[in-house]
Amino acid sequence: MAxxxxxxxxxxxxxxxxxxxxxxxxxxxxxxxxEAVPSRADILGIVGLSLHAAFEKLTPALYPTHGDALVEGYKTSFMTSRKLRDSTETSPLYPGALEAIERLYAQDNVLLGIATGKSRRGLDHLLHAHDLRRFFVTTQVADDHPSKPHPSMLERCMYDAGVEAADAVMIGDTSYDMDMAANASMASVGVSWGYHTPEKLRARATVLIDTYADLDAALNGIWSKTP
Known part of the structure; x- marks a missing residue:
């Protein structure tokens, strides 16, 4: 077996x-x-970080006095909104994402994991909404680890899967994901359709892709170079 x-x-x-x-x-x-609402670009720029780290970066002047209130307010607002809206419509899968997951899952020697700044409750809700839970052998969330780019989430993913860093790859859309992978000695695939610009990812990612149709070739290219 491979x-x-x-x-x-x-x-x-x-x-x-x-x-x-x-x-x-x-x-x-x-x-x-x-308080004034930050710009959409600034908000999307901190997606991926744990909430406290995100608010500290997003609004450093407010965070020392309002950090806890901002975090709790966001959690409450997000949960309230989630009850009123269909997550498959407000948080849809990107084109080709499901098909890419299914292709990888069908390979006997490939295991899948998740490393996200979401909470456990938030991730579980989303995986249930999109019927994705069955594909992943390990799911790591912000509740249990330091914020990205600390490598803790990826280290736990590798431990759960029984795979070494040389045989693991992180796929993400932010510089936090790419830096987390580097901190865990893992290769990375940056995706150009997310919340950080391709220019921000290009210097950090092992490979940058523009569509999920390119993922298989990117992974094969990374693994073919593994000693």
Whole structure:
């Protein structure tokens, strides 16, 4: 049997386009404390970080006094919105994402994982909504680890899968994902359709792709160079 491989996916901006849900929850959060709402670009720029790290980066002047309120407000707003909206419509899968997951899952020597800044509750809801839970042998969330780009989530993914870094790849849309992979000594695939610009990813990613149709060749290229 071929050597086991591990492919770890980020979620927001990589598998699902959740920007409308995120921006809506952020808007409600800042309005609730009477503060100006950051720009859409600034909000999307911190997607992927754990909430405390995200708010500290997004609004450093407010964070020391309002950090906890912002985090709790965002959680409440996001959960309230989720009850009222269909996640498959407000956080749809990107084109080709499901097909790419199914192709990889069908390979006997490939295991799949998730490393996301989402909470456990948020990830479980999304995986259930899109019927994706069955594909993943390990799912790591912000509740249990330091924020990206700390390698803890990827280290746990590798431990759960029994795969070494040389045989693992991180797929993500932000510089946080690429830096996390580098910190875990893993290769990375940056996707150009997410929330950080291709220019920001190009210097960090092992490979940059523009569509899920390109993923298989990117992975094969990475693994063919593995000693």
């Amino acid at each position: 050597e086991l491989k591990l492919v770890v996916f980020d979620v927001d901006g990589t598998l699902v386009d959740s920007q409308d849900d995120i921006v809506s929850a952020m808007t409600t959060t800042f309005e609730a404390i009477g």
